[in-house]
Amino acid sequence: MIKFKALRGDVNEALAGLRGKDGKTYKVDVMKSGKNIEFKITNQFGDFKTINLKQAAKLFEAADLETLDEAVALDEAFLRIPGEMINGELPLAIRDLESILKGLKAGNDFDAKGFNTQMARLTAVKKAAKKFNSEDEVPTRYNYTQK
Secondary structure, eight states: OOOHHHHHHHHHHHTEEEEBTTSOEEEEEEEEETTEEEEEEEETTSOEEEEOHHHHHHHBOHHHHHHHHHHHTSOOOEEEOOHHHHHTHHHHHHHHHHHHHHHHHTTOOOOHHHHHHHHHHHHHHHHHOEEESSGGGOOGGGSOOOO
16 A cells, blocks of 8 residues: 555645636645545635545546545555453543542542553553554454444
């Protein structure tokens, strides 16, 4: 899978100078926001706005959209944590952190040892996260089942 960040500059360069259906010339910057791809378009007058792929489809010709589609397909990777951590370690860590917070609000001293224990739990959850490129790659262990 080609990485989005690696090709972003090349794609943005290729998308400079696109002419919209409205007759204006646009510079298009591809941005990634979470799993979504957005396009920051700037016209020849310096006016800019951020649009999604559907809005871009209305603004540009079909030939230009093929270039935009390529930019969207660059990287679809995502992270998952194991389902047993969602049902186990994560809620326990949250519960215990809330307990520490309530104690602090009640005027109790800060318990560094207890806090470090919860940080270790959260670190274990973070380390268990695994990156996948498609939904087909996700093993059963990383699929969340609500209990």
